[in-house]
Amino acid sequence: MFTSALTCFPRICYHLLPFVLLRFFLLLQFCKGWVPDQSTKLTFPMTRVPSISFKGNSSSIDYFNVLYQDDNSILLGGRNQIYNLSLSDFSQRRDATIYWPSSEAHGQLCNLKGKTEDDCQNYIRIFFYTAPEKFLVCGTNSYKPLCRILYRKNGRLFIEKETEGIGLCPYDPEHNSTAVFSNGHLYSATVADFSATDPLIYREPLRTELSDLRQLNAPNFVSSLTYGDYIYFFYRETAVEYMNCGKVIYSRVARVCKHDKGGPHPSTRDRWTTFLKARLNCSVPGEYPFYFDEIQSTSGIIEGKYGREGTSKIVYGTLTTPNNAIGGSAICMFRMDDIEDVFNGPFKHQESINANWLPLPEHKVPSPRPGRCEPDSRVLPDKNVNFIKTHPLMERAVPAMNGRPLLIRVSLHYRLTAIAVDPQVRTISDETFDVIYVGTDDGRVLKIVNIPTHNSSKAVVLSESEVFGKNAPVKQLKIAPGYGKVVAVSRNEVKLVTLNHCGTITRCSECLELRDPHCAWDSLKGACVSVDAVTSFRYHIQDVRRGNASKCRLQPLDAPSPKEYDIKSLDTNSVDEDEKEPSDDLLRLDADSTECSNDIDGATTGCASQSKLTLYTPEYLRIFVAVSSLVGLFIGFLCGYLVSRRFHTHPQYPNQAFIEQHNHLDRLTVNQNSFLAPRNKTVNLDVLNVSTDSLPPKKDNLGSLKNLNITNEGTLQKIKKTYI
Ligand SMILES: *[C@@H]1O[C@H](CO)[C@@H](O)[C@H](O)[C@H]1NC(C)=O
Ligand SMILES: *[C@@H]1O[C@H](CO)[C@@H](O)[C@H](O)[C@H]1NC(C)=O
Ligand SMILES: *[C@@H]1O[C@H](CO)[C@@H](O)[C@H](O)[C@H]1NC(C)=O
Numbered sequence: 001m002f003t004s005a006l007t008c009f010p011r012i013c014y015h016l017l018p019f020v021l022l023r024f025f026l027l028l029q030f031c032k033g034w035v036p037d038q039s040t041k042l043t044f045p046m047t048r049v050p051s052i053s054f055k056g057n058s059s060s061i062d063y064f065n066v067l068y069q070d071d072n073s074i075l076l077g078g079r080n081q082i083y084n085l086s087l088s089d090f091s092q093r094r095d096a097t098i099y100w101p102s103s104e105a106h107g108q109l110c111n112l113k114g115k116t117e118d119d120c121q122n123y124i125r126i127f128f129y130t131a132p133e134k135f136l137v138c139g140t141n142s143y144k145p146l147c148r149i150l151y152r153k154n155g156r157l158f159i160e161k162e163t164e165g166i167g168l169c170p171y172d173p174e175h176n177s178t179a180v181f182s183n184g185h186l187y188s189a190t191v192a193d194f195s196a197t198d199p200l201i202y203r204e205p206l207r208t209e210l211s212d213l214r215q216l217n218a219p220n221f222v223s224s225l226t227y228g229d230y231i232y233f234f235y236r237e238t239a240v241e242y243m244n245c246g247k248v249i250y251s252r253v254a255r256v257c258k259h260d261k262g263g264p265h266p267s268t269r270d271r272w273t274t275f276l277k278a279r280l281n282c283s284v285p286g287e288y289p290f291y292f293d294e295i296q297s298t299s300g301i302i303e304g305k306y307g308r309e310g311t312s313k314i315v316y317g318t319l320t321t322p323n324n325a326i327g328g329s330a331i332c333m334f335r336m337d338d339i340e341d342v343f344n345g346p347f348k349h350q351e352s353i354n355a356n357w358l359p360l361p362e363h364k365v366p367s368p369r370p371g372r373c374e375p376d377s378r379v380l381p382d383k384n385v386n387f388i389k390t391h392p393l394m395e396r397a398v399p400a401m402n403g404r405p406l407l408i409r410v411s412l413h414y415r416l417t418a419i420a421v422d423p424q425v426r427t428i429s430d431e432t433f434d435v436i437y438v439g440t441d442d443g444r445v446l447k448i449v450n451i452p453t454h455n456s457s458k459a460v461v462l463s464e465s466e467v468f469g470k471n472a473p474v475k476q477l478k479i480a481p482g483y484g485k486v487v488a489v490s491r492n493e494v495k496l497v498t499l500n501h502c503g504t505i506t507r508c509s510e511c512l513e514l515r516d517p518h519c520a521w522d523s524l525k526g527a528c529v530s531v532d533a534v535t536s537f538r539y540h541i542q543d544v545r546r547g548n549a550s551k552c553r554l555q556p557l558d559a560p561s562p563k564e565y566d567i568k569s570l571d572t573n574s575v576d577e578d579e580k581e582p583s584d585d586l587l588r589l590d591a592d593s594t595e596c597s598n599d600i601d602g603a604t605t606g607c608a609s610q611s612k613l614t615l616y617t618p619e620y621l622r623i624f625v626a627v628s629s630l631v632g633l634f635i636g637f638l639c640g641y642l643v644s645r646r647f648h649t650h651p652q653y654p655n656q657a658f659i660e661q662h663n664h665l666d667r668l669t670v671n672q673n674s675f676l677a678p679r680n681k682t683v684n685l686d687v688l689n690v691s692t693d694s695l696p697p698k699k700d701n702l703g704s705l706k707n708l709n710i711t712n713e714g715t716l717q718k719i720k721k722t723y724i
């Protein structure tokens with residue numbers, strides 16, 4: 001039986017080997033850029049995160065959405081009302097709540113169309129000041145979007161005008177829409193029909209082409225912003241230029257000119273003449289770049305010093321791998337200058353419907369260049385208007401700043417969602433650093449500092465705090481006044497959280513090694529203090545750039561023993577545990593997660609920082625890579641062995657049909673156990689167990705693992721040469 005199974009291997013190997021090798025190289029390449037990003041200095045369970053919660057109408061779901069924010073107040077769009085909360089104590093200003101339910105007729109009509117009671121409410125999604133004391137509000141209005149212009153007079157609110165909100169406001173409160181207000185106009189990116197099949201970018205009366213997949217192809221809009229003469233939209237959509245089988249989603253930035261007046265003919269009068277879009281490239285460079293293709297959120301435009309001379313204007317974005325792939329997320333920075341360069345570069349062109357998309361030669365681009373702001377687009381030649389309709393896509397992708405992500409996180413448990421940036425926080429030595437907050441889809445918020453060095457940037461993850469339960473993704477994050485204050489929004493809860501960790505730290509070395517620009521060590525008081533509470537920095541020390549605690553040696557109050565705090569020492573602990581149970585890594589990983597999920601209500605703190613740290617240590621990755629390479633090696637060896645046997649001793653297997661039959665059987669079993677099915681964790685476990693059982697070298701310590709890694713790499717490359 002064993003031999004017959006072996007005879008079937010070669011055939012399978014031909015299919016399997018390239019995948020195994022590719023995956024292996026990707027992983028190897030991936031970890032190089034990944035490992036340094038993995039440590040988190042502090043982790044806090046929900047009970048240790050200071051926060052004030054706002055639940056709105058607790059008897060029903062609110063689908064919260066931050067509408068507007070100033071120094072004192074934040075406005076939340078919810079179910080049938082706009083809540084006005086104070087940003088200092090997060091108390092609801094009940095007298096300033098704007099109440100706006102759907103009319104009974106609209107509610108009934110909505111019910112008739114088969115929507116639920118929860119759907120048939122007015123969820124407020126849009127709020128912009130159009131003049132002082134006057135604002136535009138739009139709501140889903142029971143799946144019949146409606147807008148109002150309200151004004152305030154003598155402390156009372158009046159309705160000036162009520163208009164249809166189709167194309168401005170989504171029908172579904174959870175639809176991924178965005179809007180921005182500029183020069184008296186609302187620019188929206190949403191859907192214009194009940195069944196959400198007509199996506200559009202709209203400013204009365206201009207819109208993108210109806211059902212033209214070249215312009216918008218099942219988009220999920222993420223954000224919009226105004227910059228110069230243009231409005232920019234960030235979103236993800238099905239990639240029309242991807243010509244292989246299957247569908248792929250790419251991230252995009254699109255722009256329209258604010259002065260666009262539509263085309264010259266009646267048929268083009270209500271169409272953009274300046275709509276252009278480009279792909280966003282957030283990837284780990286290499287022979288096979290690893291892409292994070294699905295944008296989830298962006299910051300606003302941030303101007304700061306990032307290593308280069310002068311300042312740059314950038315946008316931070318969180319991008320992830322597709323839902324059905326290995327859970328990977330990244331933070332990328334995109335320079336506005338790079339975005340503009342791409343829009344000034346070559347266009348992509350498709351000769352015919354099934355042809356590949358190729359760069360269009362410069363001499364075929366009409367003049368004036370399509371997509372630029374023109375004084376009056378209504379006098380443009382037809383040629384230009386038709387060109388931009390068929391060539392909305394730019395050839396080049398917008399590169400991430402420094403050519404790589406600022407941070408990468410790979411995890412089976414979570415992806416990054418919302419992002420917010422506290423720009424250019426000043427240290428006591430007058431350097432400035434961006435402090436970044438990112439949410440996860442399992443209810444946590446990461447605090448990160450971006451430390452630029454001449455032509456690259458390093459992200460240090462300061463803390464991970466549990467803000468909502470595991471099943472409540474963080475949908476939006478907003479910076480509130482005060483160091484470390486953030487408003488985190490989930491579907492039916494909003495929290496003002498304080499992620500200022502200075503007070504939790506008691507030693508000088510810890511305070512400096514944390515590298516949080518918000519914290520400095522006060523050598524007079526002997527305490528780690530928040531910098532915004534300090535007026536004179538004479539007795540303060542801080543080292544955000546290097547995190548070097550050697551300055552603490554001068555402090556009598558702090559015997560410098562960074563080891564006790566240092567993350568590396570925590571890692572070593574976790575490695576000790578690994579030594580005890582070498583083959584259980586993935587199992588432990590799952591066990592941890594179930595343990596933690598009991599803590600949703602913050603009742604216990606069983607899921608302490610240490611178990612989380614072990615999950616994502618470089619050691620864990622190394623073991624994973626080593627084991628996968630061992631599996632690769634094992635398969636490779638079998639292939640080599642069997643192919644040679646097969647060619648040399650053919651007469652041994654006279655019955656082709658017999659072999660064929662087993663071929664099917666084994667292909668089935670092998671495929672199920674292969675790394676080609678990474679989605680199923682238990683499958684991976686099987687492979688791991690099999691390989692550790694069948695391979696002699698036990699991983700008794702990390703040193704031997706490293707050695708294995710190196711030798712495997714060599715062997716695999718040889719196999720690749722011979723059999724691919
Ligand atoms: C909360 O929602 C319920 C059900 O929609 C509604 O009857 C009630 O009036 C709401 N309460 C407030 C304070 O809005
Ligand atoms: C929110 O409440 C504050 C305090 O009452 C008020 O000054 C502010 O104008 C309100 N905002 C809106 C948009 O109503
Ligand atoms: C909106 O975006 C979220 C987060 O990326 C996603 O989970 C959700 O499915 C999207 N909504 C729609 C209607 O596609």
Ligand SMILES: *[C@@H]1O[C@H](CO)[C@@H](O)[C@H](O)[C@H]1NC(C)=O
Binds near residue numbers: 281283286289396
């Ligand atoms: C994206 O960027 C990476 C690294 O900078 C580069 O290798 C790759 O070719 C780029 N991809 C596209 C589609 O531009």
Ligand SMILES: *[C@@H]1O[C@H](CO)[C@@H](O)[C@H](O)[C@H]1NC(C)=O
Binds near residue numbers: 454455
């Ligand atoms: C960074 O700059 C140095 C010298 O200025 C250069 O040699 C190096 O190639 C640059 N690295 C990248 C990634 O651009």
Ligand SMILES: *[C@@H]1O[C@H](CO)[C@@H](O)[C@H](O)[C@H]1NC(C)=O
Binds near residue numbers: 546548549
């Ligand atoms: C910290 O700074 C001291 C003196 O400036 C230096 O000697 C030491 O090597 C630095 N340590 C690290 C880890 O950079």
